[in-house]
Every structure is written in structure tokens, then in C-alpha cells.
Amino acid sequence: MKPKLPVHTCDLIVIGTGMTGMAAALFAALRGIDTVQVGMTSELNFASGLLDLMGVCPSEPNRVWDDPWQAIDALVVEHPAHPYGRLQPAEMRAAFTSLLQFLEQSGLPYFCSPRRNLRLITPIGTVKTTYAIPRSCFHGIKALADKSGCLIVDFEGLKGFSAVQISQSLSASWPQLEPYRIEFPGARPGDLYPEQMALILEAPENLTLLAEAIRPRLNHASYVALPAVLGLYRPAMVFNELQKQLEKPLFEIPTMPPAIGGMRLRHVFEQNLPGRGVRLFSQQKVLRVLRHEHNRLALEIGFQEPSAVVHARGAILASGRFFGRGLEADRYAVRETIFDLAVHQPRERSGWHNRSLFDPGGHAINSAGVETDEKFRPFSKKGHGVFPNLFAAGSILAHQDWVRMKCGTGLGVTTAYNAVNHFAQDCLNAVAR
Numbered sequence: 001m002k003p004k005l006p007v008h009t010c011d012l013i014v015i016g017t018g019m020t021g022m023a024a025a026l027f028a029a030l031r032g033i034d035t036v037q038v039g040m041t042s043e044l045n046f047a048s049g050l051l052d053l054m055g056v057c058p059s060e061p062n063r064v065w066d067d068p069w070q071a072i073d074a075l076v077v078e079h080p081a082h083p084y085g086r087l088q089p090a091e092m093r094a095a096f097t098s099l100l101q102f103l104e105q106s107g108l109p110y111f112c113s114p115r116r117n118l119r120l121i122t123p124i125g126t127v128k129t130t131y132a133i134p135r136s137c138f139h140g141i142k143a144l145a146d147k148s149g150c151l152i153v154d155f156e157g158l159k160g161f162s163a164v165q166i167s168q169s170l171s172a173s174w175p176q177l178e179p180y181r182i183e184f185p186g187a188r189p190g191d192l193y194p195e196q197m198a199l200i201l202e203a204p205e206n207l208t209l210l211a212e213a214i215r216p217r218l219n220h221a222s223y224v225a226l227p228a229v230l231g232l233y234r235p236a237m238v239f240n241e242l243q244k245q246l247e248k249p250l251f252e253i254p255t256m257p258p259a260i261g262g263m264r265l266r267h268v269f270e271q272n273l274p275g276r277g278v279r280l281f282s283q284q285k286v287l288r289v290l291r292h293e294h295n296r297l298a299l300e301i302g303f304q305e306p307s308a309v310v311h312a313r314g315a316i317l318a319s320g321r322f323f324g325r326g327l328e329a330d331r332y333a334v335r336e337t338i339f340d341l342a343v344h345q346p347r348e349r350s351g352w353h354n355r356s357l358f359d360p361g362g363h364a365i366n367s368a369g370v371e372t373d374e375k376f377r378p379f380s381k382k383g384h385g386v387f388p389n390l391f392a393a394g395s396i397l398a399h400q401d402w403v404r405m406k407c408g409t410g411l412g413v414t415t416a417y418n419a420v421n422h423f424a425q426d427c428l429n430a431v432a433r
Helices: 019-030 068-078 089-105 135-146 163-169 194-200 204-217 235-246 260-272 408-432
Strands: 007-015 035-039 110-112 118-121 127-130 132-134 150-155 177-182 223-227 250-253 279-282 285-293 296-302 306-317 327-329 334-336 390-392
Touching (some): 007 408, 019 089, 019 260, 019 306, 035 285, 068 089, 089 110, 110 135, 118 132, 118 135, 135 235, 150 163, 163 177, 204 235, 390 408
Parallel strands (some): 007 035, 007 306, 035 279, 150 177, 150 223, 306 390
Antiparallel strands (some): 110 132, 296 306
């Protein structure tokens, strides 16, 4: 006879630990909702740390928009089925305000210009448009704009980041970039990894050694740039101390994934959400839906074998797409993996992709996802209407192509905010009445 599994009861279960799931758990906690969160290895490890809202509107695929809100207005006129078409601008702004306030309070301050996208350089020497950036990247915006002398530092053994490549890629428009490669202080010979480097630099003696190695080459540089490895758990302290020692405006350039920017976000959420009442079951997933009724869900969770059952009044599905295993595909169709929900997709697999990989219209498979009503309540594949106490948010939603449109974080954060609001109104308030 199998032992009885422990039972956890809550108002809301958030399924997923990527940016969408973390945002949903945060917004629920801010409303005082008793929340359980469950998810496997976070996709945040692969995030740059930059927070996109809207950069490219499909109607003009080669245009990068300076004003993300104008881009959204144009998008919803042409593509009203996009999830942004079901949101109000005031609600979207409130979602970002709440998120950025939380990050500031948690020691990971961000900067955004409310009505303008920001431009900064990437580790391959291109220019990236985004909405909100870590404060440690701020001087990079000014340096790119005024093209002053800038020393770009990289390190022996660090792959995926080349100061020479960045300098050469931008040389035509920014000739005063100077690459400088040094040995990383406190590291053994061999390959370097961003997480290892970030932790090493949290030791004051290693930070001083780094400053001493950089200082002789400052010359007439107005700025100093480094890969984003200036601390993992105490990034603000590491950044401020190095900038103080160099006596120059300093900025970080996001690295290739897995990236410290995403790891910092994950750490902040994992360290601060439990103090706000969120019960996080890390490295757990929903193995089975035991019961789904109008006012109650029962979900079996665990790693490979069941370890507990969660009873909840409702759920937010933030399990992501294929990478997060919220969706899976075989040779014939795409399916949602937990509730077997209705998935918008081409009728035939031959319609998943266009012939050209870089087709400006994108590929239909990238817009596949869960079909929902106007409140982001998913439809049952069996034709039984919506699940009244289940809400979907983020990249699992249909009718969006977040990679091509540069709206990934915005999509996750704003739909999570909306989902939490609808859960509170439709599920909790209904119980109270």
C-alpha cells in the first residue's frame, strides 16, 4: 500500500518558474493571495536580464520602434487576436511599475524610460532595443549615444564575449572603442563561466585585483565596459565598488546564455517571494490533474514520482512553450502537456514553417499556443468551453510571436498581472459572496 501523500491547500497555484510564473506569484502575493508555485529549472537562467515590452510590429517587420506603446497600438489594430489586444495600457503600465518597484526593493534596481525603448550593445556587437535594463547597464546607453572613448574589457577563457568582435562590429559608427583582454583575477587557468566569475568578484580582494588590472589602460577612455559578471548575489555592491575604484562611468554588457542577468532575477524572486507568503516547490512539476471542478483543483506534483498533492481554488498556467515543456509536438500536432487544452496551430504540419528560415512574416508554428477567452481562461480541447478557474499567461498563449516581435517579458508580465486580477475577481470574490 502506497503511503498517503501530503496535501497542501492554497487559493492559487502558479505553474511555472520562468519570468511569467515569477511575475504571477509576485502579483498574487502583493494582493495577499495564498499562493503555491511549482516549476522545474527556471528559464530565467537563459534570460539576458533585459526586459522587452514591444520592439517590432509585424506590419513593418524591419522597423524597430522607439515608442513601445505606439508599436502596441499598431499591433492590436492589425492583429487584434494578439494577447496585447485584450489588455488595457493602464493595466500594462501598472504591471511593469509593480515589477520594477519589487526589483528595486530587492536590491536589483532597473531603469526604464516610460515612453521610449532603450538601445544598448550586445556581446556580438549589434544594437539591441529593449524597454527596461539593469542599472548596471545604464551608462552603456549614454556611451552608445555620444560615441565617446570606451574601453571594453574581456577575459582569457571566457567564451561568447569578444571585445575585439564588438569593437570591429561597431567601428564604423563608434571608432573610439578600445578592446582589452586580461586574465581574470582569482580564477584557475582554463575556461571561465559567468556564474563562477560573478561569485569570485564578490570577494573584495578579487575586485581590487580587477581594478588594478584595468586601471593602466584607461588612458583617455570616458567609459569602461565589461561583460555582465559583476556579482550574482550582491551585484549592486560589486558594481558600485568597482566603479568607485576605476573613477570612470562603468557599464555591463549582457552575456550569452546562460546569463548572469537572468540568474540575478531568479535569485531575487526565489529569495524574496517566500517572505511575501509564496510557497515555492522548486524542481517539481505537475504530474497529474486529479480533479478539476468549478471551485477546486487537485494537482499531483513531484519530480519523477508524486511527492505531494496541491488543492487550490484556481491556477495560472505559466509553463511556457516547447523549451519550458508547456507545449510538446510530434509529427502530427502540438499539444498542451498538463490539462490537454485546445491549442491553436496549423491544420497540417506542412503549414508550420515557411520555406525561408528568415521569412519576414515568421513561421506559423511560432504563433501556436493555448486558445483562451478574453479573460485568458483556456478552452478545453474536448469542446466543453473554458475552464472557469484556470488562467493562462505568457508565451504559452496563442497568436503571438514574442521572439520576432521583441515582446517576451512584456507578454509574460502583463498577462500574468491580468490573470491574477481575473482570478481574484472571478474566483476569490465569488467565494466571498
